[in-house]
Amino acid sequence: MRRKLAAGNWKMNGLRSALGEVGILAADHLDPACEVVLCPPATLVRSMAKTCRENCVTIGAQDCHENSSGAHTGDISAEMLADAGAEYVILGHSERREAYDETDETVRNKAKAAWSAGLRAIICVGESASERKAANTLDIIGGQLAGSIPDAATGENLVIAYEPIWAIGTGLVPSIGDIGEVHDFIRMRLERRFGPGVGRSVRILYGGSMNAGNAADIVQVPNVDGGLIGGASLKAADFSKIITALNG
Ligand code: PGA
Numbered sequence: 001m002r003r004k005l006a007a008g009n010w011k012m013n014g015l016r017s018a019l020g021e022v023g024i025l026a027a028d029h030l031d032p033a034c035e036v037v038l039c040p041p042a043t044l045v046r047s048m049a050k051t052c053r054e055n056c057v058t059i060g061a062q063d064c065h066e067n068s069s070g071a072h073t074g075d076i077s078a079e080m081l082a083d084a085g086a087e088y089v090i091l092g093h094s095e096r097r098e099a100y101d102e103t104d105e106t107v108r109n110k111a112k113a114a115w116s117a118g119l120r121a122i123i124c125v126g127e128s129a130s131e132r133k134a135a136n137t138l139d140i141i142g143g144q145l146a147g148s149i150p151d152a153a154t155g156e157n158l159v160i161a162y163e164p165i166w167a168i169g170t171g172l173v174p175s176i177g178d179i180g181e182v183h184d185f186i187r188m189r190l191e192r193r194f195g196p197g198v199g200r201s202v203r204i205l206y207g208g209s210m211n212a213g214n215a216a217d218i219v220q221v222p223n224v225d226g227g228l229i230g231g232a233s234l235k236a237a238d239f240s241k242i243i244t245a246l247n248g
Pocket of ligand 1: 168170209229232
């Protein structure tokens with residue numbers, strides 16, 4: 001049984017004044033069936049982790065460097081994030097792949113660094129609008145999975161997020177059938193590479209314009225184990241409704 005996961009990606013949003021959102025979330029979901037992870041900007045990881053120590057919300061980060069320390073001005077290592085109280089880290093988000101030219105190899109090295117520091121990696125994959133139009137979606141996803149996931153994956157240290165780039169922040173969402181096709185494909189590839197035990201235990205999230213109105217339908221799709229939610233995770237009141245939908 002894979003426990004459902006609702007992960008909020010705050011991106012570059014959130015000042016200290018937003019810390020109260022976590023308390024509201026926790027009060028709304030004292031004992032949720034699904035796991036709740038919030039990934040605030042790095043500046044808020046420590047204070048959020050402190051606030052959340054006693055409740056159901058776990059804290060994650062949005063990126064880490066592939067090295068554990070050294071001359072990398074402006075970067076943050078996985079060890080530092082773990083030290084600040086993070087338990088998860090999002091890696092290979094399309095915004096980073098695009099803005100910082102992150103390759104599958106970079107993402108794989110970051111995942112290794114995350115695992116060495118004891119963090120769980122949420123590795124993102126997804127096709128662009130033109131790749132979908134050209135019917136290349138599964139090839140693209142297959143390549144990203146093969147290149148971005150290190151060999152030591154387990155159901156504990158890895159979560160995959162399928163995020164079609166054209167669905168992120170646009171209000172566009174693939175059809176239920178298209179989401180199902182990609183998630184089944186990811187599951188098949190995970191089982192083939194890591195064996196049925198590990199392959200079946202890794203959670204696969206859907207991400208891209210998920211909201212309170214569509215979450216319940218999306219999570220009914222086989223092999224959808226939850227969501228990676230951007231815009232709709234910023235306010236506890238919105239994210240809370242999605243968590244309720246994922247609780248089933
Ligand atoms: P969105 O973002 O929910 O705002 O579309 C999702 C993501 O980029 O993780």
